[in-house]
Amino acid sequence: MALSGQGRHALRHPPRWHWLLLLLILPIVATSLLFEGWTTHEVDGARTRQACTHPIPKSADNGDPVLHLTAAGAETAQMPERTAALTFDGGPDPVWTPRLLDLLRRNHARATFFLYGTQAARHPDLVRRIRDEGHEIGSYGYTGGDLGSASSVRYPLELSLAQSALAGSAGIHTRLLRLPHTTTADTLCGAEWSAARRASDQGYLVVAATSHSRKPPQGVIRQYSHTALGYQEAAKLLADPEVGRFATVSDALGRPSLTTRASLPERIQGRALIWMQAAGHAFAHAMTWALGIAGALGVVRLALLALLARVQVRRRRRHRSGAPWLHEVNEPVTVLVPAYNEEAGIEATVRSLLASTHQDLQILVIDDGSTDRTAQIARDIRDPRVTVLHQPNSGKPNALGMGLSYARCDIIVMIDADTVFEPDALHRLIQPLADPTIGAVSGNTKVANRQGLLGRWQHLEYVLGFNLDRRMYEVLECMPTVPGAIGAFRRDALTAIGGISDDTLAEDTDLTMALWRVGRRVVYEETAIAWTEVPSSLGQLWRQRYRWCYGTLQSMWKHRRAVLELGAAGRFGRRGLTYLTLFQVVLPLCAPVVDVSALYGVCFGDTGEALAVWLGFLAVQLVTAAYALRLDREPLRALWALPLQLFVYRQLLYLVVIQSVVTALLGTRLKWHRMQRAGTANQHLRQEPAPEPPTAASTEVWT
Template identity: 80%
Template sequence: MSGQGRHALRHPPRRHWLLLLLILPIVAASLLFEGWTTHEVDGSRTRQACTRPIPRSADNGDPVLRVTGAGTAETAQMPFRTAALTFDGGPDPVWTPRLLDLLRAHHAHATFFLYGTQAARHPDLVRRIHEAGHEIGSYTYTGGDLGSASALRARWELSLTRTALAGAAGVTTRLLRLPHTTTADTLCGAEWTAAQHASDQGYLLVAATPSTRRPPLGVVRQYSQTALGYQEAEKLLTDPEVGRFTTVTDGLERPSLVTPASLLERIQGSALIRIQSLGHTFARAMTWALGIAGALGILRLVVVAFLARVHVRRRHRHRSGAPWLRKVTDPVTVLVPAYNEEAGIGATVRSLLASTHRDLQILVIDDGSTDRTAEIARGLGDPRVTVVQQPNSGKPNALGTGLRYARHEIIVVVDADTVFEPDALHQLIQPLADPTIGAVSGNTKVGNRGGLLGRWQHLEYVLGFNLDRRMFEVLECMPTVPGAIGAFRRDALTAIGGISDDTLAEDTDLTMALWRAGRRAVYEERAVAWTEVPSSFRQLWRQRYRWCYGTLQSMWKHRHALIEVGPAGRFGRRGLTYLALFQIVLPLFAPVVDVFALYGLCFGDTPQALGVWLGFLAVQMATAAYALRLDHERLGVLWALPLQLFFYRQLLYLVVIQSVVTALLGTRLTWHRMHRSGTADQHLLGEPVPHPSTLSSK
């Protein structure tokens, strides 16, 4: 059913797709950068074993050197009674301030070799180090071993540190200490090659003096920015054999290698600090989000399955010991709104005529069709069938027209692509014996489920719709009685002013309005109807886009139910909260969480990530199997569920994203008509659906 109604004002926006295409790469880049800084991407965690010693010219115990060739180096050491204190790592928010206070108390200066990533994280400490007159050196960006790092990583370890220091304190440095090294002789094997490359870029390499060399001889001492480093530095600062504590370049009486950064370097550094902060914050947030989303997903599946079981037990007790107040045999008016439905209208009406409930008025409301819809319906030649034609004005108005022609107090609404089983009508109206019930949802099954897309939708209908409806009935908060098969009390419809065209999901709007009027909506799983679902991704997108956008409109329209009392309040606080949390909020974050999960699988703890995903899949498979069993469906279709998680679910997430953005932009949508092929009555797995040729045409 389709039409052009009040929502046909302009086309949905497209610019936000560009925004999404920008956001996801940014998210991916942020995660990759965070993984790079933690050595999960292009890692260089461990040092390679030395295959050759350092050149003889450098192997003299001097701690400061500049490599001048493949096998040559210039070295230097501290003067007599001079100690250069050097601290590696950090800046650390706990121990760096304590070290600075210790040095100030002894009127001493030192050289701090900083991680670029820590400098970007704590720029205030870098500025404090510089402003106190201490010297700053590079300890690479992440502390990766440059001897085992790729050429790209080695370059970035140095250049990013320069950029981070420029952004943090407005300085650059040409002092470097290679991580995982101590004295000069540890610059062996691949480390010597890394040292040579660093020297080619203008760096002066600083190692440590061997521990056998002690004051009053000049020394370069290497400490960490930890409690142990603090204790060792404090001990040296009280050594009477040392006459002077200073920085590396000052001790060598050389010009400082720490120089002011250019304006461009400071701008780049500030940008790097912001990007790293964003990436770190995002990674931490996504770690929590992934855990919360996974827990909520598991919780939802468990709760839905549990409440579905409660629903089954209630219905079993109800049918065996306390049936409905009376058996409903009242006459029924069936409304079939139709717009260009010639492919399926004949099968739909014939299935209704074949119903075991014989007292029927079937109204086919032809909403301005341009095909043979009205002709086919009239050609059935049954006096119970009446065709009403009107100009195209949309499904809600077509249903309103039908209500005006309806003769009976029980109204059943049927989509023109739906085929009823013979006892579906009878089962559907039985709950209406309870006067507090205003609407009944039937059990919609997918008829054209032969292909992979059809199987995915079949699983969604069973697991995502029908199982949920059992839960909603137990919680008394069913948000939608579907337009494909739903029964209503006419007086309930009249009490809410009929069927509104305020939203694109008139069935959801209608159901919510009934709750707010104090009427309950329940689910009757025995009332089975077979519907035709989209056979292409384009048709599926249009259908779900309209559904999702219409649901958002309905939720906003009935938001005041959250603070109301009675059935309206129960529906608002349970149903609207559930929809907002599980069908809007989580899908909005799902693509980002999926990117993070993929990142963890590729670069993080792969066995753990794979185990978590398989565990989630196992729970979902078990829940799906239970749902299929409750719906008396075969379990063979479960093989398609893992593929559904990879592809089909992503499409539905994008539908939610586009719907939310469209709603925020205030854009009205047009009705999107699905192309019908009349396949709602296909056979599936040897279980035939009533075929038009076998149905009565009286």
């Protein structure tokens, strides 16, 4: 695995062949599920037949159970006297078919089994046993759907797939057919007669049953099922002394067997059909389990978020209504602003800091080898509190490390070069550091460019998925990430962990986890608000989240031993890493099944039930999102975009997790993906005049 390697050594082009593999696998999974849904639940074929519209022709309405239909009319036949043909419909059934075969063997009798293609594919060993013990096999259609009401597409598939299933399971081909949901010949009325005619044109001999009014001495075909009742009725007939012999349909008619050996192409096609059906059944079964896991994890996560966020809010209210932080923090602050090609937003970022109510600042803009006007714009901000540092391009962690070496204050604030601060955000952000056990504070990041649909989706994610999470993390004492957009740190805490590491692509997560492991607490200050620009295209969003997710996996792997440690490190490991594993890795890997299952249910199952489950998940998310927006003092009108988020945005984030996990397992390293800025966070820069600065200009340092 490539989870703990140096981020700066990332490959520029991670391998893409696993996407090709995924594109090959997905059609197989989709086709198998569609096939499973069609064969198991049916689409246009019913389990109950339609009412007859007209009777069968008089030439066939003579009570004879065997019919061969031609353009000239119907040829019928019946069993010879004292001959009974036992026929069993459906199956093979893993419980009752073996018992029926044992019963027939004890009575030295032969029978004809009309089998479902689906069941034959699932139980090929039973089909072979039926064949090997000398019984005759006929077709009962593939799914047992009513052939009279089947569509022009479904009808031939019912017959051809049944033949393929028999060829694949036992290497046989049959020309015997019983139409599902029919008994005696006169039930082949209406649409069933047309279906029987079409089957006869394809060479099938259509077999019905003899009326129960006809007694065994006259010769009968009896119709039973693979059930306890069928077993009992067959046993009763086998014990009837008036029956002279029990024979298969073909044998009783004096014809050669209509069950013959299938050709090699038919057998190959049949084996492929069996594999596809087995795969579809396995995928559907796995989907059921994954749906249960995803549903349980999703509900547990939302419940934890809502309940623990409420606990955090109450704690803060009690805290503020009683004693404030140990004392008000007014110490000088060094702000580190790493920047690479950030000309669109760097000026707004720095000016928002200069307009802060906390004036004792050292602002270090670290130009990481920018090729645009980033450094020039920062130099043009003539304020002695601003220092521009230059280094060759070597990545954000190294830029922060350089800035830290020039910092002269004990409180360090790290921000992104596109972050715009509210005037009081900096002062509010550092107040929790009055508690000496706290090593870092996460601020409240809000989405600036939330006008479009993609922006609204990310706005909801920041409020629901990030800020609500942080409230919960604070209560559980396991905050995994202080965001790079706005975070405050004690300098001695950074020194204790050896500074900012470039081991991962998520240096903020790595840094936060390292603080827990040296016993320093991390808290969330929701009143410290900063505005950030989020990706404006799906491509940019993919690259950003890919880096975040992969970097988080790297950090989790790097700090995995925390689960065995004591104190704050152990609490973080057992709570934080477990939560991330379950809800940021396992849940996204299983969550697509919720949507697939809903679609599968709508197409093949109980549509109402499937929609009810999906809408139930949506309702829970809407309630939780509304609560999160209320806590963040955001308008509820953004909720209209949440249902739409489930169709595109959420799927993209799932794919990001899948891609990240696969990339990690393949041992691939990623490069740092930079987002193109448009400076949209500038609109949140308040145009209030800042305190008059001294006349000296900004300083500049080159390395």
